[in-house]
Amino acid sequence: MLKVEHLVKHFGGLKATDDLSLEVYPGELHAVIGPNGAGKTTLIHQLSGEYFPDSGRIIFDGMDITRKKAHSRALSGLGRSYQISSVFMEFSAIQNVMMALLAHSGHSFRFWHPVLKERRLLEPAMASLEQVGLGSMADQTVANMAHGQRRQLELAMVLVTQPKLLLLDEPMAGMSQLESERVIEILASLKGRYAILLVEHDMDAVFALADRISVLVYGHAIATGTPEEIRSSALVREAYLGDPEDVV
Numbered sequence: 262m263l264k265v266e267h268l269v270k271h272f273g274g275l276k277a278t279d280d281l282s283l284e285v286y287p288g289e290l291h292a293v294i295g296p297n298g299a300g301k302t303t304l305i306h307q308l309s310g311e312y313f314p315d316s317g318r319i320i321f322d323g324m325d326i327t328r329k330k331a332h333s334r335a336l337s338g339l340g341r342s343y344q345i346s347s348v349f350m351e352f353s354a355i356q357n358v359m360m361a362l363l364a365h366s367g368h369s370f371r372f373w374h375p376v377l378k379e380r381r382l383l384e385p386a387m388a389s390l391e392q393v394g395l396g397s398m399a400d401q402t403v404a405n406m407a408h409g410q411r412r413q414l415e416l417a418m419v420l421v422t423q424p425k426l427l428l429l430d431e432p433m434a435g436m437s438q439l440e441s442e443r444v445i446e447i448l449a450s451l452k453g454r455y456a457i458l459l460v461e462h463d464m465d466a467v468f469a470l471a472d473r474i475s476v477l478v479y480g481h482a483i484a485t486g487t488p489e490e491i492r493s494s495a496l497v498r499e500a501y502l503g504d505p506e507d508v509v
């Protein structure tokens with residue numbers, strides 16, 4: 262579903278992505294881990310089209326998207342959730358999901374008809390909210406929702422666009438233990454139905470969910486393997502030394 266080949270990205274003299282290659286298979290949950298500053302977010306930015314790499318290629322679903330703009334990548338099925346909250350606080354949960362779908366699908370709706378009553382928007386929006394466990398919160402104003410619920414909502418806003426690949430950048434950031442457990446359950450329920458590339462610091466989540474894990478160090482993937490392979494890799498342990506909190 263996704264093939265990253267020899268990606269390189271510099272910021273001035275710093276090589277944030279250094280000859281990085283990895284693949285995400287259809288239906289696979291592939292986690293990317295690594296110490297702070299390893300280049301995980303820079304990778305996500307290049308995959309979603311916010312940054313262009315200096316060299317290398319990104320192949321998505323058989324297409325070379327290396328030079329494609331972010332919007333065109335989203336239209337071809339690359340769905341991204343953001344670390345920074347991107348919801349409209351004064352609207353309800355379902356209105357936010359409907360707007361995400363409206364933005365994705367263009368303007369094929371009759372302008373004199375109240376757009377947020379369109380069944381073509383309402384039904385898929387409700388289905389996406391249910392997928393992330395927010396069915397009962399559909400009419401709740403986002404301002405009144407907890408942080409964890411807003412992050413679940415962001416996920417629904419990506420799912421409603423029916424992506425082929427989900428790019429998730431720290432979906433558990435800032436969550437309580439209980440909220441993280443809820444998101445782990447949701448991601449487990451999505452597993453297999455979507456290809457997912459997950460960047461996450463929560464190692465319990467990563468090891469519980471991932472089919473395969475790539476370990477990034479200084480912008481380079483030093484190892485890719487199953488959770489068991491990564492757990493027992495001497496190379497990975499060595500890379501994490503000096504940051505014992507993160508030893509897997």
Ligand SMILES: Nc1ncnc2c1ncn2[C@@H]1O[C@H](COP(=O)(O)OP(=O)(O)OP(=O)(O)O)[C@@H](O)[C@H]1O
Binds near residue numbers: 302304
């Ligand atoms: N826009 C930028 N301009 C200059 N340097 C940048 C920029 N974005 C990232 N960097 C640098 O590139 C390196 C990789 O950063 P990046 O944020 O991708 O790492 P990360 O693995 O996501 O880190 P974290 O786990 O802390 O989120 C870091 O040294 C960072 O300071």
